[in-house]
Amino acid sequence: MVFVHSPRAPRPSRPHHQQAPAGLTSWLASVDAASEPAVRLVEIDGVTCVIKRRRPSFARGVSYAVRYVRAAMLGAGCKLVLGEWPAPGVLVHNGLAHEAARLRMLDQANWRVPLVWSFKPGELVLEYVGDDMPGVLRRASPEQQQVMVDAMAVELAAFHAQALWHGGAQVRNLTWYRGEIWRIDFEENIGAALSLPLAQAYDVYQCLSSLVALRGLSEATAQSLGARFLQGYLDANDDAAVRAGLTRMAQSICAASRVIRPVLGWVPGRDVQGFFRVADTLRLL
Ligand SMILES: Nc1ncnc2c1ncn2[C@@H]1O[C@H](COP(=O)(O)OP(=O)(O)O)[C@@H](O)[C@H]1O
Numbered sequence: 001m002v003f004v005h006s007p008r009a010p011r012p013s014r015p016h017h018q019q020a021p022a023g024l025t026s027w028l029a030s031v032d033a034a035s036e037p038a039v040r041l042v043e044i045d046g047v048t049c050v051i052k053r054r055r056p057s058f059a060r061g062v063s064y065a066v067r068y069v070r071a072a073m074l075g076a077g078c079k080l081v082l083g084e085w086p087a088p089g090v091l092v093h094n095g096l097a098h099e100a101a102r103l104r105m106l107d108q109a110n111w112r113v114p115l116v117w118s119f120k121p122g123e124l125v126l127e128y129v130g131d132d133m134p135g136v137l138r139r140a141s142p143e144q145q146q147v148m149v150d151a152m153a154v155e156l157a158a159f160h161a162q163a164l165w166h167g168g169a170q171v172r173n174l175t176w177y178r179g180e181i182w183r184i185d186f187e188e189n190i191g192a193a194l195s196l197p198l199a200q201a202y203d204v205y206q207c208l209s210s211l212v213a214l215r216g217l218s219e220a221t222a223q224s225l226g227a228r229f230l231q232g233y234l235d236a237n238d239d240a241a242v243r244a245g246l247t248r249m250a251q252s253i254c255a256a257s258r259v260i261r262p263v264l265g266w267v268p269g270r271d272v273q274g275f276f277r278v279a280d281t282l283r284l285l
Pocket residue numbers: 038039050052114126127128129130131132172173175184185186187
């Protein structure tokens with residue numbers, strides 16, 4: 001199914017970008033791809049480049065069936081929590097080729113994402129767009145944290161007002177660059193398999209849940225930044241369909257939390273405690 005949506009807000013002006021370094025092609029030819037890491041930041045001719053590599057793995061390349069089953073399980077989770085069943089056949093079309101295509105599309109929409117400087121199967125070279133948000137937030141003062149979380153909320157609402165979705169909107173896939181939020185990591189395809197409002201509600205959920213579970217912040221700080229993010233987003237986006245999707249998600253998560261908390265409430269660990277923190281924050285809805 002193809003969903004066509006038109007943006008609710010005027011298109012932003014194109015952000016400033018770097019030029020690809022002239023020596024990129026010869027640098028790529030000079031390294032042994034097989035011994036390169038999955039993500040490498042490298043400076044070529046004084047320009048920082050990000051090189052992402054994905055080797056064909058058993059789960060990825062050999063067995064379409066394994067990926068299909070994984071996608072179907074994710075789909076079942078979505079049906080349970082979101083009330084919508086994303087087609088597994090769409091979900092399996094993820095990975096670097098998908099990311100390169102989405103980055104080019106988002107650049108056409110003038111969104112703040114890295115430029116694709118080169119792509120071939122298994123190797124994607126991107127413009128560097130700053131330090132990722134988890135570290136930036138940890139190093140920031142409480143006042144700066146609030147400013148950044150407000151920026152995250154307003155930016156996500158503006159991104160959604162362009163009829164766009166991320167699909168991997170966790171804090172670790174945001175960067176802080178030239179005083180603005182940029183988005184990276186577009187390998188996941190879940191938004192293409194959901195309706196737009198649900199894909200956007202899922203972005204809000206992913207950003208919120210990663211924010212309240214962020215390592216290095218006290219529980220009180222994480223919880224208050226999470227509430228601030230959610231409120232900021234809702235203030236900036238009045239789309240009733242996204243709100244309905246979030247409310248539906250909140251109901252499922254709060255119900256699950258009520259059942260699980262008496263049993264697992266004492267278990268330490270970011271995943272478990274993060275889940276309860278999300279449930280507490282989503283009660284705002
Ligand atoms: N264009 C970019 N600019 C700056 N940092 C990046 C960029 N792309 C990736 N990174 C860094 O590399 C990390 C991993 O890249 P990412 O695209 O998120 O892949 P994945 O999470 O699938 O491994 C990011 O969290 C970020 O720290």
